[in-house]
Amino acid sequence: MDSNNTSTPKGILYIVATPIGNLRDLSLRAIEVLRTVDFIAAEDTRHSRPLLDYHNIDKPLLALHEHNEKQTAQRVVERLLQAQSAALISDAGTPLINDPGFPLVRLARTHGIRVSPIPGPCALIATLSASGLPVDRFSFEGFPPRNSQARLSMLKSLTGEQRTLGFYESSHRILEFIEDIGRIFPPERPLVIARELTKMHETIVNTSVAHAAAVIAADPYMQRGEFVVLIQGAEEIRATETLSDEQMNTLELLLEECSLKSAVALCCKITGARKEIAYKTALSLQEKR
Structure with missing residues (x-):
């Protein structure tokens, strides 16, 4: 008999995408998995509880966030090695996409534990699909630096990027970020601002680098919520398209x-x-x- 077949069975770690706003966006498969696992590792257990209650999911919750994920990952893996199954969820969207979970997934795979994705909502992908910008190639840059000088330096390094650029930003810094984009990128470059996706006040605005700050400043509601910002990539310069x-x-x-x-x-x-x-x-x- 193959010795691998006699090894201690291991549990499964499910990476479960959760709604980015509308609680009904949790898939049927995600609900089934969350109801059958032994426990759920959540970024913020208080935030996740209303979602789980809405779908009648009653499972033990374990907090796994950016401040404790390395230590908690070890605890989760120890339980998975004892043949328990677990689901990882974040506050909204797909775990690990600018959310905690990387140390856990890497550690689980290092120990030969099966990691199974349960796909679903992602704010970046949702915005790309509805933006009207080219989406055959894109680059996700996450949250920009909080410091303006570092932010400007980052933006300058991306001006020649030909892929559509995607960022997340909070309501506290959205105007500053848009203004910094205007200092670096060509004014005619197309830009999309999305906020409150899947919620009552969902907004997706197509504008340009030159006019984006005015769009934000003119409407106080455009400085509330969670934001996705897309910038269309630079046009490819052909060999003949150079300066004399x-x-x-x-x-x-x-x-x-x-x-x-x-x-x-x-x-x-x-x-x-x-x-x-x-x-x-x-x-x-x-x-x-």
């Missing part, structure tokens, strides 16, 4: 005397250069200095 020697020389001279934004605008006005190409070239020149 004259345009390059003009841009270099202007960059020595003006801000990047002013240098690009003046270069385009003087030489007729395309703004997107001039902007990307100016960024590249700055990075080399």
